[in-house]
Amino acid sequence: MKHYKIASIPGDGIGPECMKATQNVLNALTKKIGTFTLDFKEYNAGDEYKAKTGVALPPETIQGVKEADATLFVAVGNTAKEVILPLRQMYNCYANLRPAKAYPGVKAFKPNLDLMIFRENTECLYKMVGYQGDGWGVNLRIITKEASERIARYAFEWGKKNKRKKVTAVHKANVLDLTDNVFLEATRKIASEYPEIKYDEAIVDACAMKLILSPESFDIIVTTNMFGDILSDEAAGLVGGLGMAPSGNIGDKISIFEPVHGSAPDITGKNIANPTATILSAAMMLDWLGEKEAAKKLENAVMEVLKEGKVVTPDLGGKASTDQMAQAVINTI
Ligand code: NAD
Ligand code: IPM
Ligand code: MN
Numbered sequence: 195m196k197h198y199k200i201a202s203i204p205g206d207g208i209g210p211e212c213m214k215a216t217q218n219v220l221n222a223l224t225k226k227i228g229t230f231t232l233d234f235k236e237y238n239a240g241d242e243y244k245a246k247t248g249v250a251l252p253p254e255t256i257q258g259v260k261e262a263d264a265t266l267f268v269a270v271g272n273t274a275k276e277v278i279l280p281l282r283q284m285y286n287c288y289a290n291l292r293p294a295k296a297y298p299g300v301k302a303f304k305p306n307l308d309l310m311i312f313r314e315n316t317e318c319l320y321k322m323v324g325y326q327g328d329g330w331g332v333n334l335r336i337i338t339k340e341a342s343e344r345i346a347r348y349a350f351e352w353g354k355k356n357k358r359k360k361v362t363a364v365h366k367a368n369v370l371d372l373t374d375n376v377f378l379e380a381t382r383k384i385a386s387e388y389p390e391i392k393y394d395e396a397i398v399d400a401c402a403m404k405l406i407l408s409p410e411s412f413d414i415i416v417t418t419n420m421f422g423d424i425l426s427d428e429a430a431g432l433v434g435g436l437g438m439a440p441s442g443n444i445g446d447k448i449s450i451f452e453p454v455h456g457s458a459p460d461i462t463g464k465n466i467a468n469p470t471a472t473i474l475s476a477a478m479m480l481d482w483l484g485e486k487e488a489a490k491k492l493e494n495a496v497m498e499v500l501k502e503g504k505v506v507t508p509d510l511g512g513k514a515s516t517d518q519m520a521q522a523v524i525n526t527i
Contacts, residue, residue: 196230198483201262203255205277206240207457208467208516209268215469215520216266216476219492222524227488235262239277240270241457250276259285259448264479267452268472271459275322278452282315287443287450288341289348290315290422291478294409294429294439299501301511304409304432310358311415311429312349313422315443317341318373320419337373337418342380348444349416350388360392361385364401364417364425377418402428426454437468437509440475442482451479465515468507470496473523495526 204213220232237255244250250273259265259281270277281287290313296302317336324333349361363381367374378395385393396404398421404411405428417425430439436455443450453471461467473496481489499505505522506512514522 198230198232198263199261200232200234200479201255201258201265202234202236203239203259203265203267204236205268205270205457206242206273207269207271207459207462208455209240209270209457211462211465211467211516212268212453212469212472213266215516216472219469219473219495219520219523219527220476222527223488223492223495226527227491230485230488234266239267239273241273244273244276251280256281256284259450264483265448265450266472266476266479267450269453269455269457271457274456278450279320279322281450282443283320285445285448285450286316287445287448288314288316288344289442289444290419291352291442291444292422292426292429292439292454293441294426294433296433297438297497297500299503300434300438302433302438303406307409307429307432309409309412309415309429310349310352311417311422311426312345312352313417313426314341314345314419315422316419318419335370335373335420337376339376339380342377342418343384346381346384346416349414350384350391353391353414354388358391358413360394360413361388362401362412362415363393363395364398364415364421365395366398366421368397374418381416398425401425405429405432430454435468435509437471437507438474439471440473440478442475442478444482449479449482451475451482465517466508467516468509469516469520470500473520491527492523495523498526499523 204210237258292311294309296307321336365374439454477489477492499522505514
């Protein structure tokens with residue numbers, strides 16, 4: 195029997211609701227499979243914890259993520275830049291995988307979409323280097339060859355492994371030439387090493403439009419940090435909303451899995467948050483841990499519940515609570 199140490203960070207808002215639902219599902223899954231356990235240890239972070247203690251990301255949490263085999267995080271609120279950004283950067287979780295997949299049964303704008311966004315996760319405007327004066331501010335956008343090549347290689351390797359056809363590098367080199375020519379030189383160089391995968395480029399504004407009109411013209415998108423943040427919420431909107439969008443912050447040693455959505459204060463405490471994004475993030479975590487069969491089984495169970503369409507949360511047009519939807523996944527498992 196294998197035992198994985200999982201750091202769990204529920205955070206704020208709907209975080210605890212989604213985390214509880216997901217852990218119940220995972221416990222049922224591991225019990226059913228019987229070959230491994232997920233030993234959760236919960237850690238504090240976020241707005242509420244900061245209000246109590248003055249710190250948003252305590253040292254125990256930083257250490258807990260380091261010691262764990264993987265981390266499952268849901269969301270924090272206004273302190274996100276003091277919590278999830280430092281974690282992604284300090285542990286070099288450089289590849290942010292953000293799939294936008296439309297599942298059968300979900301009333302998605304684009305019911306056949308299966309797009310993967312690779313977002314560079316350590317630099318760009320997210321370095322948070324800048325200056326402020328009286329009535330002005332500067333946020334520096336830092337792009338390096340090293341980080342750009344690393345994310346491009348990750349995207350092409352994943353594309354090769356998953357038999358994908360095309361990678362599109364999304365940029366704004368027509369204006370941000372100092373930075374985005376560095377990014378494009380890197381993506382072109384890596385593309386040349388993968389002749390079996392088609393490579394093209396799109397300027398981010400036109401890409402945003404095309405994602406609405408003909409998203410099927412994209413297969414894999416690789417892009418810089420801020421563009422990836424915006425395009426991944428847009429892509430989530432094509433496949434049923436943020437309640438459907440999982441992600442993984444992948445590093446060579448340490449990885450953190452989290453839904454794309456935030457703490458959703460507008461629906462907090464009502465037990466109506468869609469737990470799917472967190473459950474699918476957990477499936478990505480299982481896959482990364484090497485438990486491929488378990489990951490598939492979990493995704494399939496979610497797919498069944500969505501396809502049936504009877505026990506789904508209000509964002510998907512249903513009447514079920516967070517707990518009821520999670521229970522439906524458990525029953526399917
Ligand atoms: P949000 O993602 O929290 O919510 C956007 C909209 O989507 C809301 O209407 C919300 O109700 C809905 N939504 C989100 N998740 C849902 C789910 N699981 N089921 C059903 N509906 C869902 O974005 P926001 O409102 O712009 O931000 C709220 C707070 O979250 C902000 O303080 C922001 O900083 C923070 N945030 C944190 C993270 C993170 O910790 N990784 C990510 C994004 C936003
Ligand atoms: C996300 C979030 C975060 C980001 C914020 C809240 C720091 O929007 O995970 O997409 O911009 O990366
Ligand atoms: Mn975002």
